[in-house]
Amino acid sequence: MSEGTNKPAEELHEELERVWGNKPGWGAASAVNHTTVGLRFLITGLGFFLVGGLLAMLVRTQLALPEQDIIGPELYNQLFTMHGTVMMFLFAIPVLEGAAMYLIPKMIGTRDLVFPRLSALGYYCYLFGGLIILSSLVLQIAPDAGWFMYTPLSNAEFSPGKGPDFWLIGITFVEISAISAGVELVVSILRTRANGMALNKMPIFCWYILAMALMIIFGFPPLILGSILLELERAAGWVFFDVVGGGDPLLWQHLFWLFGHPEVYIIFLPAAGIVSTLIPVFAQRPLVGYRWIVLAIIVMGFISFGLWVHHMFTVGIPQLALAFFSIASMLVAIPTAIQIFAWLATLWTGKVVFRLPMLWILGFLIVFVAGGLTGVMLALVPFNWQVHDTHFVVAHMHYVLVGGMLFPLVAGFYYWLPHVSGRMPSDTLGRWGFWLFFGGFNMTFLLMHLTGLLGMPRRVYTYDAEMGWGWLNLLSSVGGFIMAIGVAVIILDITLHFRFGRKAKSNPWNADTLEWATPMPASAYNFASLPDIDTRHPMWEHPNLPETIEQGHHGLSEVMYERRDIFGSDAITGKVREVIHLPTNSWLPLQTALMIAVVCISLLVKVYPLALVASLGVLFFALRWGWHNGAHPVASPWRDDDPVDPPLHSRTFDGPGLWGMVVSLMANGTLYVSLLFGWFYLWTAAPQWSVPEEAPISLWPLLASGLALSAAVLIYRFAVTQLRNGSDAHLQKMLWIAASLGALHVGLLAWVLIAAPLKPSDLAHDAVLSVMLYYLLLHAGLATIFTVLQALRVRIGYVSLRLPYEPVVVQPFWIYTLGVFWMSFAAFVLLPMVWEVG
Amino acid sequence: MSVWSPLHPAQLVFGLVIWSGWFVLLYGGLSVACEFAPPPDKRGAVTWLNGVMLFCGAILAVLLIWLARRCWNAAPAHDDGDGSGRFIARIAAAAYLISALAAFALTLPSVILPPCV
Numbered sequence: 011m012s013e014g015t016n017k018p019a020e021e022l023h024e025e026l027e028r029v030w031g032n033k034p035g036w037g038a039a040s041a042v043n044h045t046t047v048g049l050r051f052l053i054t055g056l057g058f059f060l061v062g063g064l065l066a067m068l069v070r071t072q073l074a075l076p077e078q079d080i081i082g083p084e085l086y087n088q089l090f091t092m093h094g095t096v097m098m099f100l101f102a103i104p105v106l107e108g109a110a111m112y113l114i115p116k117m118i119g120t121r122d123l124v125f126p127r128l129s130a131l132g133y134y135c136y137l138f139g140g141l142i143i144l145s146s147l148v149l150q151i152a153p154d155a156g157w158f159m160y161t162p163l164s165n166a167e168f169s170p171g172k173g174p175d176f177w178l179i180g181i182t183f184v185e186i187s188a189i190s191a192g193v194e195l196v197v198s199i200l201r202t203r204a205n206g207m208a209l210n211k212m213p214i215f216c217w218y219i220l221a222m223a224l225m226i227i228f229g230f231p232p233l234i235l236g237s238i239l240l241e242l243e244r245a246a247g248w249v250f251f252d253v254v255g256g257g258d259p260l261l262w263q264h265l266f267w268l269f270g271h272p273e274v275y276i277i278f279l280p281a282a283g284i285v286s287t288l289i290p291v292f293a294q295r296p297l298v299g300y301r302w303i304v305l306a307i308i309v310m311g312f313i314s315f316g317l318w319v320h321h322m323f324t325v326g327i328p329q330l331a332l333a334f335f336s337i338a339s340m341l342v343a344i345p346t347a348i349q350i351f352a353w354l355a356t357l358w359t360g361k362v363v364f365r366l367p368m369l370w371i372l373g374f375l376i377v378f379v380a381g382g383l384t385g386v387m388l389a390l391v392p393f394n395w396q397v398h399d400t401h402f403v404v405a406h407m408h409y410v411l412v413g414g415m416l417f418p419l420v421a422g423f424y425y426w427l428p429h430v431s432g433r434m435p436s437d438t439l440g441r442w443g444f445w446l447f448f449g450g451f452n453m454t455f456l457l458m459h460l461t462g463l464l465g466m467p468r469r470v471y472t473y474d475a476e477m478g479w480g481w482l483n484l485l486s487s488v489g490g491f492i493m494a495i496g497v498a499v500i501i502l503d504i505t506l507h508f509r510f511g512r513k514a515k516s517n518p519w520n521a522d523t524l525e526w527a528t529p530m531p532a533s534a535y536n537f538a539s540l541p542d543i544d545t546r547h548p549m550w551e552h553p554n555l556p557e558t559i560e561q562g563h564h565g566l567s568e569v570m571y572e573r574r575d576i577f578g579s580d581a582i583t584g585k586v587r588e589v590i591h592l593p594t595n596s597w598l599p600l601q602t603a604l605m606i607a608v609v610c611i612s613l614l615v616k617v618y619p620l621a622l623v624a625s626l627g628v629l630f631f632a633l634r635w636g637w638h639n640g641a642h643p644v645a646s647p648w649r650d651d652d653p654v655d656p657p658l659h660s661r662t663f664d665g666p667g668l669w670g671m672v673v674s675l676m677a678n679g680t681l682y683v684s685l686l687f688g689w690f691y692l693w694t695a696a697p698q699w700s701v702p703e704e705a706p707i708s709l710w711p712l713l714a715s716g717l718a719l720s721a722a723v724l725i726y727r728f729a730v731t732q733l734r735n736g737s738d739a740h741l742q743k744m745l746w747i748a749a750s751l752g753a754l755h756v757g758l759l760a761w762v763l764i765a766a767p768l769k770p771s772d773l774a775h776d777a778v779l780s781v782m783l784y785y786l787l788l789h790a791g792l793a794t795i796f797t798v799l800q801a802l803r804v805r806i807g808y809v810s811l812r813l814p815y816e817p818v819v820v821q822p823f824w825i826y827t828l829g830v831f832w833m834s835f836a837a838f839v840l841l842p843m844v845w846e847v848g
Numbered sequence: 849m850s851v852w853s854p855l856h857p858a859q860l861v862f863g864l865v866i867w868s869g870w871f872v873l874l875y876g877g878l879s880v881a882c883e884f885a886p887p888p889d890k891r892g893a894v895t896w897l898n899g900v901m902l903f904c905g906a907i908l909a910v911l912l913i914w915l916a917r918r919c920w921n922a923a924p925a926h927d928d929g930d931g932s933g934r935f936i937a938r939i940a941a942a943a944y945l946i947s948a949l950a951a952f953a954l955t956l957p958s959v960i961l962p963p964c965v
Contacts, residue, residue: 209857210935301935305942312864313950316871328964331878333957334871341950544930582849582857582932690876694883 015539015567022538022562025569030121030535033595040595042126044111045532047133049430051108054137055101060497061144062096065089067494070454074487076475086471087154088173092147094157095177098273099184100140102415103226106280107132107191109422110219114195116525117213119204119543120576121535124197124666125190126592127599127635132190134603139183142610146176153177156469158270159240161251161262166244172614178241179610185230186606189677192226195219197669200581204524204543205565207584211546213523214297217304218283221311222276227673228315229272231681236265239688239781245616248770248777250688256774258696260325261688267318268684275314277411279307281418282349285371288418288425289353291521292368293360296547299352306345306352313342323394332391339389346382350375365519366440370421373448374413381409384459399469402462405455412451420447420500427504428518432530433511439503447496453489457482516556522547527555539564540577543584570653573646578659578666588659590666591646593638602631633799639667640816641808648812660815663734667819675826682785682830686837689778701775706766707783707839715758716831719790722751723828726797730821738804738811745801745817748824752794759787782834789827796820854922855933859940863912863947870908870951874901882964889965898958905955909948916944 015022032041041047069089072081081089111129115122123129146152153173155164164174199220203212239250240262249255251262290297297303316338323332353375362368384406388394397403427435461482466473473479517526526549528536541564545551558564566575566589574592579585605627612621638644640660652658659665692699729744763783770777800817803809809816851858878897887895923937 206930208930208932208935210932211930301939305939305946308860308939308943309864309946312861312868315868319875328878328882330957330961330963330965331875333961334875334954337953337957338871338950341953344946582936583930694880 015562017562017567019538019561022567023533023560026535026538027533029569029572029574029594030533032534037595039600040130040597042122042130042593042596042599043534044115044123044126044129045534045536047126047129048108048110048112050133051104051111051136054133054140055105055108058096058100058140058144059105062093062101063494063497065093065096067490069093070487070490072471073473073483075484076473076477076480078472081471083471084154087156087469088147088150088152090469091153091156091173091177092143095143095153095181097411098157098277099181100136100143102277102411103188103273104136104140104184105419106222106277106415107188107195109284109419109426110195110222110280111191113426113525114198114216114219115202116528116532116536117216117523118199118202118207119524119537119540119548120198120202121537121540122574122576122592123194124202124576124578124590124592125194125670126574127596128190128194128670130596130599131603132187132194134600135190135606136184136187138603138607139180139187139610142183142607142614143176143180146173146180151176158266159262160266161240161243161259164240164244165251166247175241175244175614178237178244179613182234182237182241183606183610185234188226188230189234189674192223192230192677193670193673195223196227196673197666199223201578201666201669202576202590203579203584204541205577205579205584205586207543207579209582209584210301211543211584213546214286214300214303215280215283215523217307218279218286221307222279222283225272225276225279225311225314227677228680229269229276231269231677232265232684233269235681235684235688236262236269239265241613242777242781245613246771248780249772249774250692250777252774253697255772255777256692256696256699257777258692258774260322260695261691263322263325264318264691265684265688267321268315271318271321272314274410274414275310278414279310281374281415281422284418284422284425285353285374286349287523288367288371288421289356290360291425291519292363292365292371293356294363294520295356295360296522297352298355298359299348300546302348303352306348310342310345313338313345317342320389320394323391324398329391336389336391340386343382343386350379366435366437366444367421367425367519369441369444370417370424373444374417374421377409377413377417377448377451380456381406381411381413385410397462399467400462401458401466401468404468405458405462408451408455408458412455420444423504425519426525427507428514429525429528429530429532431508431511432514433507434514434518435507435511436503439499439506443496443500443503445496446499447493450489450491450493450496454486454493455489457486457489461486517549517553522550524548524555527559529556529560537564538562539567541565571646571649577656586656588656588662588665589653590659593645596638598631598635598638602628602635605631633795636796636799637803640803641813648807660813663814663818665815665819667815668822671819671822675822678826679830682833685778685782685785686833689782689837692774692778696774699775700773701842702767702769702773705839705843706768706776706779708762708765709839711758711762711765712835712839715755715762716835718751718758719755719828719831722748722755722793723824725751726817726821726824730817733811733814733817736811738814741809741817742801742804745797745804749794749797749801752790752797756787756790756794759783759790763787779838782838786827786831786834789823789830793820793824793827796823854919854937854940857936859919860936860943863915863940863944866908866912867947867951870905871954874905874954878963886964887962889962892962893958893960895963897963901955901958901963905952905958909952912944912948912951916941916948919944 032038032046151172155169162168199216242248243250249257251257251259319335320339424435461479466479537559539559539562541559574594576590577586578588578590580587605624608624609621641647725744726748729741768776768780770780849856881897887897919937919941923934
């Protein structure tokens with residue numbers, strides 16, 4: 011795909027900058043470009059990190075000496091809750107997502123992520139959600155039940171304030187951002203790599219991010235569901251976790267840790283990706299055991315989902331079940347060890363250059379291995395019982411998270427800083443920053459292991475002098491402040507380097523990956539032309555790539571109709587299949603996120619009519635978003651000179667939208683499966699589970715509505731099959747029929763819901779059933795609306811035989827809706843009937 | 849290419865998907881069995897439930913090893929130019945093998961621990 015251009019490089023640059031650049035002034039808020047959005051994530055995350063760090067300093071000040079009363083217990087509870095929340099949800103994950111968003115397109119040789127507006131929406135959801143959560147601190151009503159928000163402590167009875175509401179609603183808002191980043195990154199990595207970049211030629215960092223993104227897709231929905239259920243319990247009195255109505259507080263723990271444990275690996279994997287990227291560069295040799303590391307990433311991605319109960323070893327689970335999770339917790343050490351040995355082997359066999367980023371990598375290896383070893387200790391049930399809820403666990407967690415995430419992240423910051431600014435950081439200041447941080451960190455947390463072993467529980471605001479924990483706490487606090495000085499030095503270094511840092515030469519670390527072939531600082535379009543890539547080390551094997559790319563010697567070096575074009579490629583071989591036209595700057599992400607913020611705030615202040623109106627606003631902007639796609643004039647209307655080899659993606663049956671839909675449905679399906687898990691869990695384990703004397707749902711109307719839905723899906727599928735077979739003769743008519751049947755299904759389902767004598771405030775059984783019915787209604791309603799819009803687009807001419815893309819994208823949504831309907835029918839209606847008979 | 853082909857990237861995760869399913873079945877099935885048909889505590893680990901778990905774990909491990917062998921054997925015969933087929937088949941074989949070991953390892957505690965205590 012290397013058809014070049016003879017255009018002068020400057021002219022090409024100006025053209026591309028005009029098409030790909032952000033709007034000036036306030037217009038920058040409409041930017042969707044991955045470089046801009048990625049950097050926004052990083053800078054915002056850094057801001058939240060400073061807030062989280064400040065809260066930690068307050069906590070350490072309070073604990074420095076015994077029997078202090080600088081901070082009272084109420085505020086102390088808010089501080090540790092917000093510290094954990096901010097660091098985990100507003101710093102660690104978003105910053106790594108931001109780094110991935112910034113780097114991935116550059117590493118795979120393309121110009122942007124595949125759904126740029128989704129990137130921007132994700133950022134605004136993150137920003138607004140984060141501000142909502144932080145505002146609770148300013149208003150002095152912050153959540154105070156701990157960052158994992160265990161119920162019953164967090165329920166309306168024991169936490170009557172608004173703190174948990176801020177947490178539950180704010181976190182759910184922020185998680186929209188995580189899911190959108192997950193979808194975006196998966197599809198981008200699989201479908202937009204440079205021509206020829208087969209899976210086995212992909213930079214190792216991309217494997218890590220692919221695994222992280224998929225883990226987000228499967229890991230976050232349980233917490234989203236849990237948050238919705240707990241908020242429903244708090245705000246509407248529905249019963250899910252209250253034992254009296256047949257609920258179970260342990261369900262919350264399961265849902266939380268189903269997310270919470272994989273989250274540790276969601277944080278670790280991209281950081282390990284940074285390590286696997288940097289070590290070969292500074293060892294000046296290829297990574298040892300690329301295939302072994304890919305294997306380790308995949309294995310870790312799965313096994314990390316099987317560990318969640320090791321956070322619940324003390325809740326009274328049978329020994330054998332505990333042993334399953336104990337074994338799984340030990341098994342996960344194997345893929346971790348594979349990576350560590352591969353890194354050591356790379357260092358051993360290379361010629362290591364000890365530049366500043368390597369210092370942080372070294373710190374990572376020491377701290378993370380120590381954290382991993384205490385992790386294996388905690389996987390042993392008897393030891394876990396002994397140190398549960400002590401400072402030992404706090405120390406372990408910080409060794410794993412700071413060692414496994416922050417050290418590599420800072421290494422990465424220093425490594426890619428020249429890429430962002432075009433300048434080099436100060437080596438002297440950087441080394442000071444490292445040693446202060448490294449020393450302070452170990453002083454704080456190494457000693458904290460001992461404090462925990464001596465029996466100091468976590469989350470107590472003070473302790474008696476005679477307990478003997480005073481000197482350890484004092485040293486930990488001093489260490490904490492040394493660490494904070496280290497952070498200040500690093501920030502000073504990074505700030506000063508923008509002004510005083512010496513200019514970086516091209517590829518300053520002699521790296522092998524493609525991001526160093528882009529201009530420094532990065533341009534809006536990354537690559538003036540898109541090269542073919544047939545090696546894992548393009549910059550080592552083709553060191554002149556930056557020049558040939560800039561001069562337009564490779565693919566897509568012509569700007570057509572002011573479109574933002576990138577290549578779409580085969581997921582396995584990386585061979586180019588189509589040209590993907592991306593949307594340009596747009597206000598829709600900001601408008602949609604603002605509307606969601608209004609929904610959240612309305613729910614917080616309990617102004618429900620406003621929440622309803624704002625929800626309709628969200629729907630309006632989301633549909634408008636979908637309308638500005640495909641052949642719409644603001645996207646890429648049909649033109650006679652449209653490229654045919656490869657074609658534009660909106661003229662094909664298998665564009666990235668279909669992949670995006672399928673990946674989104676994976677996340678959606680995980681949420682649904684979590685609901686099913688909740689249903690069966692309560693049914694089998696809740697101490698006071700009870701069912702109404704008569705089944706509350708009318709069987710026959712529900713069955714009739716299911717038949718209407720099935721007919722709608724069959725007709726829709728038939729329409730798409732006809733389209734695939736080359737006929738759009740009755741497309742519009744069939745879409746209208748499918749939409750009508752969908753509407754009939756929605757009507758019947760709504761009638762079933764209204765007619766059912768459900769008492770969700772009294773019985774967990776009815777509460778879960780109600781959630782399921784609303785879930786089905788929402789999906790059927792959306793499928794119907796999508797189909798109405800498709801029919802209208804056929805009428806206008808945006809969808810046709812030549813433009814078949816969109817109906818294919820909507821099809822999986824219909825099939826999913828049908829699948830969850832019949833699954834729900836079986837699990838929520840038929841199975842209980844069988845059980846009752848039994 | 850069919851997803852069942854040993855060279856399809858789906859094979860990279862199938863083994864671990866099976867392992868995950870087994871994990872869920874093991875944990876969920878144990879909970880349900882202990883709720884509705886718990887073996888007597890005094891039998892210790894010598895119960896029908898432990899036997900079923902061990903038997904199923906062994907069968908599953910054999911199946912996964914067979915799948916690993918299938919992928920491994922497919923690898924050398926399919927060098928497709930860019931090497932992606934061989935790459936996928938080899939990693940998939942290793943992933944199946946690890947899944948087999950992990951599946952069996954999960955069931956091992958059934959040898960010594962009573963199921964419902």
